[in-house]
Amino acid sequence: MKQFLLLAALAASTCAFAQEVKEDFVPNELNQPGQEYPMVNSQGYARFKIKAPEAKAVNVGLGLGGTHGGTDLKKTADGFWEGTTSAPLDEGFHYYHVTIDGGTFNDPGACNYYGSVRWESGIEIPAHDKDFYALKDVPHGNVQQILFNSPSTKSIRRAFVYTPASYDGKTKLPVLYLQHGWGEDETAWSNQGHANLIMDNLIAEGKIKPFIIVMTYGMTNDLKFGAGFGGFNFKAFETVLVDELVPYVDKHFATIADRQHRAMAGLSMGGMETRNITLARPEVFGWWGLLSGGQYGPNDFEKMDKNLIPFGIFMSCGSKEQPDAINKAAADLKAAKYNAQGYVSEGTAHEFLTWRRSLYQLAQMFFK
């Protein structure tokens, strides 16, 4: 029923803003090498073309939970199925998949990104402010895959570590632990989020001092797939993160290993994890960030040891989420004299452009 309402709302907005579709489509920047489709145009429409000559029905579902509606493709004479979205998509990155004769598959033209507990197709509507995460001719940091031992989960686990271009293994740097959302994994912040490029550009422009970012898998072991948040145990992840990964990173990288120089932030479910773990272990993290992942309020800090109050609190979401809640929470914290910042990403929903922009803002607040 919720799905129906969303689609109805989308249809209404399409009527209200009906416009001529410009025929300036170009191959999407996230396409597999040499692939022409999917395409996007200058207005943000997406066009799909997929070969399946004997299929009965082909449909493209866009956005988390179909939030950008479905696009039925029509069969063309050459055995392809083709179709254009009924409305422009929001700027930024969107997950999607293709339903072919009742089965769920990916668009063979697009690259894949892990979201919704599966490798989904991805499409990017170029944003007007895309420059801040563009790949430029500036000094580039590295993204390192590390493998660390996790006795609590009896596994060897993977994380990615962004080290800035100036990293030399000697000069000690602050560290941000940055979490993905539900159904995503430790690849999301680099692949979908361009966290490394955002950092490279901020550092090159002198807007921030270099710091390290660590990204690991937050849906620790006891998540029942398909069970949603219900089956998720924050404590298991807290143990992996705080008692296993943080010591590994502090041992193997040049870090300033204290709470004043250690931050945690996360998007969506990663924000819920951040809220939970920072309040449980304030002695570990001194800077706290929730990206489309809830709020902190003055109540959270009233009974806290004054020495463990965070140095800074960052909260954000897209303007199409609950911006009022973010703005109110930030105002309440500021009124109570906490160092808090609220940020609302204009024109975006619960998607990665919101979080790219949030990281851009957060990075300029933390560790100062």
Next chain:
Amino acid sequence: MKQFLLLAALAASTCAFAQEVKEDFVPNELNQPGQEYPMVNSQGYARFKIKAPEAKAVNVGLGLGGTHGGTDLKKTADGFWEGTTSAPLDEGFHYYHVTIDGGTFNDPGACNYYGSVRWESGIEIPAHDKDFYALKDVPHGNVQQILFNSPSTKSIRRAFVYTPASYDGKTKLPVLYLQHGWGEDETAWSNQGHANLIMDNLIAEGKIKPFIIVMTYGMTNDLKFGAGFGGFNFKAFETVLVDELVPYVDKHFATIADRQHRAMAGLSMGGMETRNITLARPEVFGWWGLLSGGQYGPNDFEKMDKNLIPFGIFMSCGSKEQPDAINKAAADLKAAKYNAQGYVSEGTAHEFLTWRRSLYQLAQMFFK
């Protein structure tokens, strides 16, 4: 016609070795999280099950160019299509894809690996000797994504750098430049090849001294997709590799920057590149390796400056390729007093288990 002959040969061998299929199938190790299918059994049969209730025909194509034949899936009562290969697959990694109603898609249950100029599905038949590339509780090196400037191609390009666990940025190490095959990219040696785990295990067992491995994209700019080798220009890649990437790596990593401590090797097309580039630039690389990628002969060295003869030459292939050519080339080189080694991977074809085993051997020969 070639395709037909291969399939006919496979059918014949299936008849000859007909055996009862054991019902001990388990989810494949390369499946996406939480996915039950595809499955493999202890004999090496693969079983696929894919949802597509309205489809007319679903077929699985296995191996490069369908070398492992096709498996027609049959529709089951619950809207899935299911089928088991008609013969066991070779041990090791295989690319595959699914043809649904005439279109090419991936199996939604499997993870994807870049090969054949597309992200393909992957399946792994556990090898009897898989221990040498297993993820174990030993010190692990990192795999770092680097971004380097390439004036010759007017682009910023990506490479992956394996640094061993002992890497501290001070102790200088030798470097192996290791190339993927046609249609693959710089992710192949880590994802399909487990190069990092092979190195971690060799180092932990004291079988080799630590060295660095650099992997970058070898199908440089002027390849026409679908054109095969014909459109490929080795010179363009030589410039990127030798004049742009090698200096970047020597500047940003602790390397011993001379030919005695710099090697090049590659698989398949990467072997062709290695052969071409090492002979053109012997002053840069002192150790040369061809993995299912041709041979060197004494003729190659006769007119060469004696000071630029390679310190060691490694050549390999699978026993189902042209082992005689490898054995003869190695014997000829040894007879002419060159330090050469031939290696034949038993029971494997032009696939990644051949190359994992080859790297395991090569790593124990180079830099000694």
